[in-house]
Amino acid sequence: MSNLTASRVLKPIGTAGSLFAFALDVLRGLFRRPFQLREFIQQAWFLASVTIVPTALVAIPFGAVIALQVGGLIKQFGAQSFTGSASVLAVIQQAAPIGTALLIAGAGGSAIAADLGARKIREELDAMMVLGIDPIQRLVVPRVLACMMVAVFLNGMVSVVGVSGGYVFNVVLQDGTPGAYLASFTALAQLPDLWIGLIKALIFGLIAAIVASYKGMNAGGGPKGVGDAVNESVVITFLLLFVVNFILSTVYLQIVPPKVA
Amino acid sequence: MGVEIKIEGLTKSFGKQLIWGDVTLTVPAGEICVMLGPSGTGKSVLLKTLIGLLKPDRGSVIIEGTDIASCPERELYEIRKLFGVLFQDGAMFGSMNLYDNVAFPLREHTKKTESQIRDVVMEKMDLVGLLGAEDKLPGEISGGMRKRAGLARALVLDPEIVLFDEPDSGLDPVRTAFLNQLIVDLNAQIDATFLIVTHDINTARTVPDNIGLLYHRHLAMFGPREMLLSSEEPVVRQFLNAQRVGPIGMSEEKDADELAAEKDQDLPPLPPIPMQLEPSNGIPRRSQREPGAWCRENGVTPPPGSFEEGMTMATGGS
Numbered sequence: 086m087s088n089l090t091a092s093r094v095l096k097p098i099g100t101a102g103s104l105f106a107f108a109l110d111v112l113r114g115l116f117r118r119p120f121q122l123r124e125f126i127q128q129a130w131f132l133a134s135v136t137i138v139p140t141a142l143v144a145i146p147f148g149a150v151i152a153l154q155v156g157g158l159i160k161q162f163g164a165q166s167f168t169g170s171a172s173v174l175a176v177i178q179q180a181a182p183i184g185t186a187l188l189i190a191g192a193g194g195s196a197i198a199a200d201l202g203a204r205k206i207r208e209e210l211d212a213m214m215v216l217g218i219d220p221i222q223r224l225v226v227p228r229v230l231a232c233m234m235v236a237v238f239l240n241g242m243v244s245v246v247g248v249s250g251g252y253v254f255n256v257v258l259q260d261g262t263p264g265a266y267l268a269s270f271t272a273l274a275q276l277p278d279l280w281i282g283l284i285k286a287l288i289f290g291l292i293a294a295i296v297a298s299y300k301g302m303n304a305g306g307g308p309k310g311v312g313d314a315v316n317e318s319v320v321i322t323f324l325l326l327f328v329v330n331f332i333l334s335t336v337y338l339q340i341v342p343p344k345v346a
Numbered sequence: 347m348g349v350e351i352k353i354e355g356l357t358k359s360f361g362k363q364l365i366w367g368d369v370t371l372t373v374p375a376g377e378i379c380v381m382l383g384p385s386g387t388g389k390s391v392l393l394k395t396l397i398g399l400l401k402p403d404r405g406s407v408i409i410e411g412t413d414i415a416s417c418p419e420r421e422l423y424e425i426r427k428l429f430g431v432l433f434q435d436g437a438m439f440g441s442m443n444l445y446d447n448v449a450f451p452l453r454e455h456t457k458k459t460e461s462q463i464r465d466v467v468m469e470k471m472d473l474v475g476l477l478g479a480e481d482k483l484p485g486e487i488s489g490g491m492r493k494r495a496g497l498a499r500a501l502v503l504d505p506e507i508v509l510f511d512e513p514d515s516g517l518d519p520v521r522t523a524f525l526n527q528l529i530v531d532l533n534a535q536i537d538a539t540f541l542i543v544t545h546d547i548n549t550a551r552t553v554p555d556n557i558g559l560l561y562h563r564h565l566a567m568f569g570p571r572e573m574l575l576s577s578e579e580p581v582v583r584q585f586l587n588a589q590r591v592g593p594i595g596m597s598e599e600k601d602a603d604e605l606a607a608e609k610d611q612d613l614p615p616l617p618p619i620p621m622q623l624e625p626s627n628g629i630p631r632r633s634q635r636e637p638g639a640w641c642r643e644n645g646v647t648p649p650p651g652s653f654e655e656g657m658t659m660a661t662g663g664s
Contacts, residue, residue, distance in 0.1 A: 203440070212437035215397050216451045216503075217427045
């Protein structure tokens with residue numbers, strides 16, 4: 086009985102370990118030639134096509150909610166001229182990477198896990214290995230790189246759409262002054278804020294693709310196994326991304342002092 | 347000329363469940379071998395262990411001096427280029443059409459130009475009778491066609507060892523007969539080592555040079571076709587003749603009561619040994635032996651009626 090509990094407790098640690106080992110394999114595969122350019126472009130195109138529209142649709146209300154909340158709050162302090170700045174800070178540092186993470190994990194990651202999982206149970210991956218081709222190098226590495234690249238672009242898009250959404254809501258609905266909104270952009274926000282947003286997106290893309298690939302390649306037990314793999318990959322990615330986001334934000338705020346207006 | 351596979355003391359278990367233990371056999375170079383066994387005895391697991399997709403707990407699989415079971419991954423990928431494997435459902439890449447599927451190994455591993463690739467692919471497609479279906483996607487064709495396409499892909503790199511995972515499952519008897527003939531013809535043509543995993547008895551009785559039988563977590567017997575077909579060993583006899591009387595029950599083994607109940611039943615006589623399938627061009631294969639040669643050499647009297655021309659592939663009833 087105690088044995089059973091022990092194995093049950095230790096199982097997640099084993100999974101974490103093999104996930105990490107898988108990540109190292111992917112890292113090694115990154116430097117192995119020939120690089121699969123075709124697969125990379127196809128995957129990047131595919132990921133972009135499944136994520137762009139939903140991301141844009143998520144970004145607008147995201148920016149709007151921040152604008153409304155911050156705008157309302159800031160009015161009570163009588164600091165309306167900083168609305169634009171606060172909105173930019175919130176969108177670029179937090180909302181954009183998180184929005185990207187949600188979509189890249191929910192739409193992109195699930196598609197990767199389902200694709201690789203289906204290949205796994207149809208023995209395509211085995212067939213590939215038997216033909217002397219490493220599926221990690223051939224399939225996973227291009228997906229990971231594509232996912233990272235698309236995440237960075239999505240992050241940029243969410244930033245732009247979010248800030249424009251904030252502008253519209255602030256100026257049109259809350260009677261803010263357009264000039265003040267734009268002029269205050271640089272009052273509190275600074276260039277490193279943009280960098281951290283991009284770095285976050287890059288890391289989120291990496292994590293989402295690796296978890297999805299790992300889960301997909303280890304799917305088992307027929308079609309139900311693929312469904313489970315997709316489900317688990319999305320849940321695990323969400324958990325990881327939010328934790329990593331917290332860590333990165335904390336470290337960033339420690340390293341780069343906030344700008345004082 | 348094919349390559350020999352030397353398996354020694356191979357043991358594999360999943361968790362606490364032993365699949366098979368201490369399997370030792372040598373698949374001779376250039377010959378056709380069939381590995382038989384009741385459903386669920388780990389035949390496919392054995393096949394996957396031979397190509398290094400699964401790691402055994404103990405033992406070694408030695409091919410050209412390399413131990414598949416323990417060699418580093420890089421060597422494994424190299425040695426796998428000697429293999430052609432036909433998976434149960436063909437395992438075609440679903441996103442590519444048949445032409446690209448068959449061309450895939452060539453594009454990945456050789457520096458051939460597209461026109462050279464085209465020649466090789468068309469030759470193999472012709473061999474398996476799939477000319478004209480190159481543009482189809484794997485999802486659009488029947489299971490039998492997928493299998494043949496899988497075979498074309500397995501053959502495209504001119505393998506030294508070809509492994510077949512249940513080539514006859516899900517095929518009708520006519521297609522199975524054609525596929526068996528194709529296997530024999532291929533062996534005559536490319537001289538590779540063939541290992542077929544199946545539980546189809548007709549295939550086992552007529553196609554191979556050697557037969558192995560996996561049963562009850564071990565290798566019950568491995569040897570020349572005539573040795574097993576004339577064997578009085580209960581398990582071998584029961585399985586190769588598809589009989590109900592014997593140690594194999596519905597669920598793995600029979601219990602003592604069941605065995606005691608059929609103790610007094612007479613075993614039906616061994617059916618005659620059929621002729622081995624010959625290449626369709628009539629030229630004998632390199633590893634082919636004369637019918638009855640093994641029986642004569644070992645002083646075994648084959649069941650009456652054996653080795654008669656035109657004999658059907660009948661298997662014994664109950």
